[in-house]
Amino acid sequence: MDDGRLRETVLRVLGEVAPEVDVSDVDPGEDLREQFDLDSMDILNLAIGLFQATGVEIPEKDYRQIVTVDGCVDYLARTAGSS
Numbered sequence: 154m155d156d157g158r159l160r161e162t163v164l165r166v167l168g169e170v171a172p173e174v175d176v177s178d179v180d181p182g183e184d185l186r187e188q189f190d191l192d193s194m195d196i197l198n199l200a201i202g203l204f205q206a207t208g209v210e211i212p213e214k215d216y217r218q219i220v221t222v223d224g225c226v227d228y229l230a231r232t233a234g235s236s
Contacts, residue, residue: 154207154233156226163225166202170195181222196220209233 154162164176167185174189185191185199200211200219209232211219219225 154229156230159207159226159229160222162206163203163222163229166199166206167222170198170202179222181226184220185222186220199225203229207233 160181164179167174167179168176171189171191179185180188186196191199196216196219200216203219203225204210207229209229211228211232215228218228
C-alpha cells in the first residue's frame with residue numbers, strides 16, 4: 154500500500170474511532186491526543202482499527218509512534234514492508 158492509501162486508511166480509521174473529529178481538519182504532524190483530546194483508549198482503538206484495516210499489528214510499546222497521522226503512515230509503511 155502506498156503512502157497516499159495508507160493516509161486515507163489512517164484518516165478513515167480515525168474517523169471511526171473518534172467520529173467527532175473532522176478528518177479534513179487534521180494536522181498530520183500534530184499529536185492527535187492534543188489536537189482532539191484523544192485518550193489512551195482512543196489510541197488503543199486506533200491501533201486495533203489500523204490492524205483490522207491493514208493486517209499490521211501494533212504492539213502497545215509502539216503506540217507512541219502512532220499518535221500523529223504522519224507517524225501512523227510511517228509506522229505502517231515501515232512495518233508492512235518488513236512483514
